[in-house]
Amino acid sequence: MARIVQKYGGTSVGEVDRIKRVANRVKACYDAGNQVVVVVSARSGVTNELIARAKAINPQPVEREMDMLLSVGEQETIALTAMALHTLGIPAVSRTGAQARNLPDPAHTRARIVDISGGDIDEQLEGGSVVIVAGFQGMNQNGHITTLGRGGSDLSAIAIAEAIKADLCQIYTDVDGIYTADPRVVPIASKINEIAYEELLEMASSGTKVMQSRAVEFAQKYKVPFEVRSSFNNNPGTLVKEEVASMEDVLVSGVSVDKNQSKITVTNLPDRPGTAATLFQAIAADGVIVDMIVQNIGRGGKANMTFTVPRDDVYRAEKAVKDAFSSTDEIEFIASDIAKISVVGIGMKSHSGVAARFFDALATSGISIHLFRTSEIKFCVGIDLVKAEDAVRAAHDAFELGS
Amino acid sequence: MARIVQKYGGTSVGEVDRIKRVANRVKACYDAGNQVVVVVSARSGVTNELIARAKAINPQPVEREMDMLLSVGEQETIALTAMALHTLGIPAVSRTGAQARNLPDPAHTRARIVDISGGDIDEQLEGGSVVIVAGFQGMNQNGHITTLGRGGSDLSAIAIAEAIKADLCQIYTDVDGIYTADPRVVPIASKINEIAYEELLEMASSGTKVMQSRAVEFAQKYKVPFEVRSSFNNNPGTLVKEEVASMEDVLVSGVSVDKNQSKITVTNLPDRPGTAATLFQAIAADGVIVDMIVQNIGRGGKANMTFTVPRDDVYRAEKAVKDAFSSTDEIEFIASDIAKISVVGIGMKSHSGVAARFFDALATSGISIHLFRTSEIKFCVGIDLVKAEDAVRAAHDAFELGS
Numbered sequence: 001m002a003r004i005v006q007k008y009g010g011t012s013v014g015e016v017d018r019i020k021r022v023a024n025r026v027k028a029c030y031d032a033g034n035q036v037v038v039v040v041s042a043r044s045g046v047t048n049e050l051i052a053r054a055k056a057i058n059p060q061p062v063e064r065e066m067d068m069l070l071s072v073g074e075q076e077t078i079a080l081t082a083m084a085l086h087t088l089g090i091p092a093v094s095r096t097g098a099q100a101r102n103l104p105d106p107a108h109t110r111a112r113i114v115d116i117s118g119g120d121i122d123e124q125l126e127g128g129s130v131v132i133v134a135g136f137q138g139m140n141q142n143g144h145i146t147t148l149g150r151g152g153s154d155l156s157a158i159a160i161a162e163a164i165k166a167d168l169c170q171i172y173t174d175v176d177g178i179y180t181a182d183p184r185v186v187p188i189a190s191k192i193n194e195i196a197y198e199e200l201l202e203m204a205s206s207g208t209k210v211m212q213s214r215a216v217e218f219a220q221k222y223k224v225p226f227e228v229r230s231s232f233n234n235n236p237g238t239l240v241k242e243e244v245a246s247m248e249d250v251l252v253s254g255v256s257v258d259k260n261q262s263k264i265t266v267t268n269l270p271d272r273p274g275t276a277a278t279l280f281q282a283i284a285a286d287g288v289i290v291d292m293i294v295q296n297i298g299r300g301g302k303a304n305m306t307f308t309v310p311r312d313d314v315y316r317a318e319k320a321v322k323d324a325f326s327s328t329d330e331i332e333f334i335a336s337d338i339a340k341i342s343v344v345g346i347g348m349k350s351h352s353g354v355a356a357r358f359f360d361a362l363a364t365s366g367i368s369i370h371l372f373r374t375s376e377i378k379f380c381v382g383i384d385l386v387k388a389e390d391a392v393r394a395a396h397d398a399f400e401l402g403s
Numbered sequence: 404m405a406r407i408v409q410k411y412g413g414t415s416v417g418e419v420d421r422i423k424r425v426a427n428r429v430k431a432c433y434d435a436g437n438q439v440v441v442v443v444s445a446r447s448g449v450t451n452e453l454i455a456r457a458k459a460i461n462p463q464p465v466e467r468e469m470d471m472l473l474s475v476g477e478q479e480t481i482a483l484t485a486m487a488l489h490t491l492g493i494p495a496v497s498r499t500g501a502q503a504r505n506l507p508d509p510a511h512t513r514a515r516i517v518d519i520s521g522g523d524i525d526e527q528l529e530g531g532s533v534v535i536v537a538g539f540q541g542m543n544q545n546g547h548i549t550t551l552g553r554g555g556s557d558l559s560a561i562a563i564a565e566a567i568k569a570d571l572c573q574i575y576t577d578v579d580g581i582y583t584a585d586p587r588v589v590p591i592a593s594k595i596n597e598i599a600y601e602e603l604l605e606m607a608s609s610g611t612k613v614m615q616s617r618a619v620e621f622a623q624k625y626k627v628p629f630e631v632r633s634s635f636n637n638n639p640g641t642l643v644k645e646e647v648a649s650m651e652d653v654l655v656s657g658v659s660v661d662k663n664q665s666k667i668t669v670t671n672l673p674d675r676p677g678t679a680a681t682l683f684q685a686i687a688a689d690g691v692i693v694d695m696i697v698q699n700i701g702r703g704g705k706a707n708m709t710f711t712v713p714r715d716d717v718y719r720a721e722k723a724v725k726d727a728f729s730s731t732d733e734i735e736f737i738a739s740d741i742a743k744i745s746v747v748g749i750g751m752k753s754h755s756g757v758a759a760r761f762f763d764a765l766a767t768s769g770i771s772i773h774l775f776r777t778s779e780i781k782f783c784v785g786i787d788l789v790k791a792e793d794a795v796r797a798a799h800d801a802f803e804l805g806s
Contacts, residue, residue, distance in 0.1 A: 079472035
């Protein structure tokens with residue numbers, strides 16, 4: 001007998017028939033002798049409907065009332081899911097975020113979990129009930145309903161798994177697990193059986209959006225193993241857990257792509273100490289995150305700086321840069337769209353040669369590298385946006401990730 | 404400056420535009436210098452939608468989960484109403500039933516309010532905010548969400564008015580107030596300006612369904628005055644309050660009709676002591692409420708008993724009666740549809756002649772009376788169902804209730 005938390009997202013509970021299917025899946029787990037906690041999101045579409053109604057009344061609703069409004073979505077799902085289990089003869093009770101004692105900080109619409117006890121979940125499980133918990137929501141210490149932001153149900157599930165000392169947390173989604181690359185780009189991409197938290201975090205920050213990073217970070221911090229798997233079939237998914245020695249045998253676990261990056265080149269910068277600091281402090285002060293950086297000394301005592309930012313932040317970055325230097329500097333600001341291709345793997349910690357193999361693969365495919373960055377377990381390059389998919393395929397082949 | 408509770412039902416908040424209209428009405432009250440608490444129901448239609456979804460999953464959902472499900476209706480409305488007030492520049496905060504410390508008993512789907520403090524409503528009002536409270540729902544001492552049954556939002560409004568010592572509670576609905584008779588039957592029926600709790604309760608039990616009796620009983624118990632008025636115009640409504648001397652000047656306040664009654668005659672009953680007790684104990688044991696009763700001695704030492712019950716209970720009553728007597732008694736059970744016409748008025752306490760005038764009016768209209776019953780402030784008769792509207796008009800004329 002194990003204690004298992006299962007989380008189902010909005011598409012998995014989007015309609016009455018899907019809720020019934022979730023109930024059947026929960027029943028199978030329960031009938032196998034397990035204690036089961038189910039964390040559910042709002043039915044897909046409900047959140048958007050509620051937002052539309054709110055915007056029709058007030059284009060800029062205050063966040064506290066948005067939380068009050070949006071939290072009804074999961075409350076509906078938990079009740080319906082409990083009813084579906086009752087139809088199958090399974091004892092089940094629903095719990096709102098507040099009732100599960102999910103205690104976030106006071107921030108609205110993007111609260112962080114401060115503490116979570118699970119309320120009476122333990123008692124209910126011991127009494128033989130399945131417990132259905134509303135994801136995404138909690139109640140802060142002032143008694144206000146708050147929500148945890150996008151992906152908040154994943155975070156709820158992992159936090160509850162930690163609170164009740166679950167043996168496993170299963171994140172049900174509409175994909176079979178985490179892949180070595182996006183299967184739409186690389187048809188032979190294969191599902192990864194096991195991956196370390198750190199690798200998944202690096203892949204997420206490189207464009208692989210299976211789960212939001214906050215949930216993975218929480219799991220990493222509290223060492224909560226979880227499995228990402230599909231609610232539409234019975235295939236085993238990807239187990240995400242602490243790094244184990246055998247993971248180092250795999251040089252690269254996956255290839256990610258982020259097509260929403262821009263490369264910015266600032267030319268004519270005065271070549272004197274402090275220029276780089278002025279530049280990047282100005283950008284950071286505006287909340288723009290700079291990723292890859294390369295510096296060149298230009299002619300006539302001038303320097304050029306090239307770096308990447310998320311595409312949506314280009315204009316803010318431009319304004320920050322222009323405000324930071326006097327007009328007499330005559331600096332130039334040139335932006336262009338790029339893609340960031342990342343190879344990620346725990347194995348890089350102990351193996352050399354990743355960069356060489358990666359560069360060689362791109363060169364063989366005729367892809368130029370504008371800039372790159374390494375971290376302990378990740379190697380990223382910035383390339384022309386139009387070459388993004390070719391680059392993913394080339395890297396995937398080079399590291400022999402195909403199934 | 405007064406402290407006012409305004410309650411808006413489902414039709415008043417049924418659409419985005421109506422919520423905006425409610426907000427404008429609240430603003431007018433707030434701008435006039437009042438402290439305002441708004442109690443709202445779920446948008447009309449939402450409750451039925453939720454019930455349909457539940458039934459599609461489980462034809463007999465458990466009540467606890469129905470409460471969990473249905474309580475999302477008002478939670479949506481309070482958030483949207485708060486947003487609509489913000490659009491108008493009015494500070495407003497929403498509160499669920501639980502947050503307003505509406506503490507019902509443990510019964511689900513029909514809980515009674517045990518205690519209500521209002522939570523921080525007082526503090527919010529003193530701070531200049533309008534407070535929007537979810538009607539119909541509360542949280543019991545075990546931490547479960549419960550709902551108060553049909554008409555529960557009226558009860559919430561009156562209970563909150565009592566808790567925060569409001570000067571007035573306004574129940575906004577889709578009619579202008581309480582009328583001397585149903586205006587669809589009696590076109591010259593007039594709106595009653597003031598009525599005693601007791602009169603309204605008697606009218607409600609006689610078929611005038613403006614508010615559920617539980618809310619009126621609560622108001623009577625705690626002496627909370629309230630006004631029933633329309634949310635679609637600015638006409639003054641009907642003030643419901645404790646009996647005052649001047650009310651006795653009016654002999655009859657209104658005429659009600661209940662078309663859902665059946666007359667039952669049981670014949671061949673043994674004419675011996677205890678027969679009536681056996682009969683009515685059997686019916687009462689099945690939860691059927693008997694209203695008017697008349698007994699006749701028949702021939703050959705047999706008695707007949709005629710009484711009325713709600714039409715839906717006829718079959719239960721029949722079964723109870725047949726089970727209570729042995730088959731050798733050969734009793735007969737005959738049921739027919741009737742209407743109950745009631746005249747209600749505090750004035751009856753101190754004036755005589757009501758029965759005579761009522762009987763005369765019906766006789767003049769050619770309406771036979773099958774049976775009747777009197778109480779301190781009400782006189783009811785049972786007549787043929789098809790004559791119901793004629794009887795209402797005749798009584799309305801006889802007591803000069805027209806405007």
